[in-house]
Amino acid sequence: MQIPYELALGWRYTRAGRATRRNGFISFISGVSMLGIALGVAALIIVLSVMNGFQKEVRDRMLSVVAHIEIFTPQGDALPDPSRTLQEARRHPEVLGAAPFIAVQALLARGDTMKGAIVRGIDPQREPEVADLDSALKQEVLQRLVPGQFGIVLGADLARSLGVRTGDPVTLIAPSGQVTPAGVVPRLKQMTVVGTFDSGHYEYDSTLAMLHIEDAQRIFRLEGPTGIRLRIRDLHQAREVAQQLAGSLSGDLLISDWTRQNKSWFAAVQLEKRMMFIILTLIVAVAAFNLVSTLVMTVTDKRADIAILRTLGASPASIMGIFVVQGAMVGVIGTLAGLVLGLAIACNIDVIVPAIEQAFHASFLPKDIYLISRMPSDPQQGDILPITLISLLLAFVATLYPSWRASRVNPAEALRYE
Template sequence: MLRSPEWFIAWRYLWASRKERFIAIIASFSFLGIVLGVATLILVMSVMNGFREELVSRVIGFNGHLLLSEGEKLNQVFDVQTKVEKISGIKYTAPLVQKQILITSEKEACGALVQGVTPEVLKKRPLISDNLIEGDVQTFSKEENQIMIGSGLARKLNVHVGDKLKLTTPQMNLTAFGSFPKTKFFKLAAIFKSGMYEYDQNFSFISLKASQKLFSLEDSVSALEIFVEDPDDMENIKAAIREKFPFFYIHDWQHVNEKFFSTLEVQKNIMFLILMLIVLVAAFNIISCLMMLVKDKTKDIAILQALGANRSFILRIFFYVGSFIGVFGALVGTGIGLLLSYRLDRIRLFLESISGYKLFREEIYFLAHLPSKVNLDQALLVCALAIILSVLATWYPARKASRLNPIEGLRYE
């Protein structure tokens, strides 16, 4: 094909002379439009994929896959735990106390969510135990009055490991002088940074026994956390749990975060449609470019027809011109999009170091870094759609050129 006379003529038309510079400019804009649209679309889709995957991994790494409760509290937790752990597909379970509290340091005070867990459970959560910026899990497990908090919470309270913190609960203590909120002092044993802004700003951990005493739960807990082998397929496990505990409440991580992840999916689809419009506009530019080229080359077309060129020969010339712009633009755009997606966070850090402005704020996006996950299937789909649109845009002007009357083209020559 590349050695055919049609391709030779098409190639000459692509590199326009000075008289046809305006057509060349339109063709360049069409090419750049395809490149920009495809590259941007692949980049945005990669960011959305990475954002979702990062959030899912952190949500699962921070909380149990399932929460089993009776309501306000779960009684006879040991019996429930024993029965649940016999169900196939369950990795392990952990009693959980979760309540809202007020944490007070020497200088500051703020609300937070406290979880009462065993040290063994914390060690099984690498998102926390492997991301300690101060202290360690061993210190947390030595004594009952130890507390672990997120880095954002530590920053708000202006505290470090070894400092004393006062925890105040909504429960009231009746004394001879009236009712007062129940309080207890804890020593800060460790500070974690999970990379999830919301968790680092609001979460704290104390031992299970300390939380039961603090909230007067005796041997009860808030719920039973359940960790499963396959987080994406829990329907069979939920059905088995319901069979054993028909009157209990079961919440899975997908249901708890359903609105959040549904919103992400909607945003991803909307961004795809919006950015695909850039490619569509570029395709229309190809139509405009080819229509102008056909009008400009009417004499050439007439001469070729007079020399014996048939309609399909003329059609292929202009089809190759438009297809080259679209196909080459889509391939270049795909390459740029993939390159930017793989190096996105490094590019962000470089731009931030030059500008001195923070482009990615943790408090807005919930993550400490800009995630990106390239899906090659999606990238190929975007590239294919861009090529298809470009080829379709090329067809009408090419067909129009092939149907020109040679007599009309040579009438005034």
């Protein structure tokens, strides 16, 4: 099969350029354009992959201690009929598990140290149905929560800030005081730390404390659970399932899904991801439009060759095709090189970043600021495919004007001084 001469000449012009100093300079500029496209594409893939991984990592760690859906009363009081609400929620085909809970804000004290905490009363038997505890809280730790013994499980960072370990006592201070002749006296309860958990999510590890739901009812003087936590088949359908439950459950109840918790954070990540895509796409655009200057210089240098081809019968469209092929080759090679480089770094960033941190004795992700302490990465086809297509499109568009100028070269004018 014979290769069209437009393709052959375009490829020859792309890789040639070492015979003279001028041609060598043009080849250098072409290589710089190719390198710029490759680095821009690689940067886009790496940055978006890291942002995807960051969002996924935080979401997964959050869901290890947060349920997909929560049902509670508007005033935060005990549910009027928790058994009926549990049965009605379990009837939904998407619900895999349901567990009652009590959520109250309180203070934890150890000596002179006092910390605010979200105290959650749970049923140790049902809790694994609604939360992924494998990475955060082992089942044997939950079994230490025995009603009447007033044991408590603390987040690792909360326990560290209080200076307590397993077996140490802490004082739980309830928000509602006790009225006495001397005035309102805060209600205190001595608790024993029976374990800690580390979800990897600093916000919860530093504020969450768990105890048995029956102990929570006694301490906070509640008649029953204040809400029900649900786990569904597909976490991405949480909002739709919550809306369906809102229409099927009896009573005046509020329903919240996990997407509404930390809603502003997830929205900020999505906005930042879109802005980074736009900014880094401009870098690719600048590199792609460097092809304009490269091809303009190539056309000027090859005026004699163009004139000879025209006198031999080449049409303006064929001349234009030669330089479109040359520019497209630079765009394709640069895009593919950037694609390979970006995926190679994105897929191995969990090895590359720790090596850099160790070499420079630095920490790029302080745990108390960025919620997680390691650099995650999640390359997604939905990001990589648009990046590749946009890069190729920009490179192709950049070839049109220089190629059109080449097709307009007058053979007589070009050969006059040859």
